[in-house]
Amino acid sequence: MKKTILSTLGAIGIAATLVGCGGAETQSSQSISISGSTSVTELMEVLGETFQGSHPDVVVEVQGTGSSAGIRAANDGTSQIGMSSRSVADGELSEGVKKITLAHDGIAVVVNNSNTVTNMTTDQISAIYKGEITNWNEVGGSDSPIVVVTRDPASGTRGAFEDIMSLKMKTEDGKKISAISASAQVAAGNGAVKTTVAQNNYAIGYISLGSVDNSLKALSVNGVEATPANISSGDYGVARPFELMFKSDDQSEASHAYLDWMLTDEAQQIVKEKGYISVI
């Protein structure tokens, strides 16, 4: 029995040593630490893997921590590059922190395939989400109730949607909070919104344009169809940039090379393949 305990302890010891080595190894090679928006993370991981293919000595570490955390990480220098899935105001960045736009992502306002409504204005969408319009006949549809589907309060997609649709309000002490009605259904992620809207005849939701398929219908907003071309031209307004922030003075060689590479044809081709809108 004692032997078993000893060997278990031994195993733990060896495991601990190995873990320690692993950590040290990562630090000694050229690593690029990236953190921020979970929406950008998916694209960044693919870009990172491709870049590592041609630069075997570089390790790209990507962590999805949310846009706000990404901006903070870039300002503090805890990550070399921060990611954000909403536009970052200059005031949010500290001295010496620059930003580039990696891609654009449209947010599609989606309804069930059986819905006869095909176009809405931003004011109408905003009123629906505030709970002021509750029946489809007020926006040109059939006489049926509207089931509003939204995302969780800290989601980047929800943040961008609230900014574009003027769905923000302020509390008495000046904190910005959401104006989306509390009775709206909250779905955990793009996929959950999609399933709910695809199944419910009366539902309206919003998802990343790349996630739209024929299980549901994307509405035109202010008469403009939600297509990559209309987003690139700026006609379709319900879109958001994927931005990267970095301290320009304090970047390693590998990180500089990576940032430059992301605006090349090769990288932007991946952006397109993943369903986002390239910036070149």
Add this chain to the structure above:
Amino acid sequence: MTPNMRQVRIDKSFHSLFFLSALVSTFAVATIAIFIFIEGLPALQSVGVGNFVTGSSWNPPGYFGILPMISGSLLSTAGAIAIGVPMGLLTAVFLAEIAPERVAHTLRTAIELLAGIPSVIYGFFGLVVIVPLIEQVFNIPAGNTTLAGIIVLAIMILPTVITLSETSLRAVPHTYREGSLALGASQIFTIFKVIIPAARSGILTGVILGIARAIGETMAIIMVMGNAPMIAGLLEPSRTLTANIALEMSYASGLHANALYATGIVLFIFIMLLNSALLYLNRKKVSK
């Protein structure tokens, strides 16, 4: 070394192994408690315990009131217990007392299988079967309601309630049954007046564990209950304490994150109350 000494040594090493295991388990509970309290206290201080627990508006970073989530958790759990416990208890009685052994064996295997299904599958089942059904039956625009959560939870607690109840029903000595039947009581009378009361503590354990499962369930609930943070109604969407944490934790930072840990504290206190209730009820039985 003599065989006897060897025996003593093995005995001693096992003693320390058991002690160590007990220590690790207790340590784990203590660490979790300390951790959530440290992380959650800043929110409780900044919002105020009263405002936090009785506030009816949840809109971070402005308002942190979890009364809607408390009401959601209580209503969905109470509903699940109201449906699941009678059904589970009757099933257990059937399996232990009435069914022929062959039938009981088959059914028991099926019920045990129910316990092994991951909760995301229950959630998916709820989403594609129960939610549309509620829409049709009650003629409401969206079936993602507290009721959908109640039905899914009621099914999920069945294996716990049935297995524990059946085991304790079977543990009732045969002399009780024989005595009752010998006095001329019917089988049903014997079951409800003699066997179930005798198996009470085991059945209660099953019920309390069922409640704990219902209150702690997250994934399935997020999928079927609509998650709107408003005071729970049966045919309206509502959010539970666990769903609140799981939905928002991934992006939350600062006070918002602390408030989610504080939600965890409230949940922790709920579970502790449940366990105390179990201890109290079972002790009462013994002292009788």
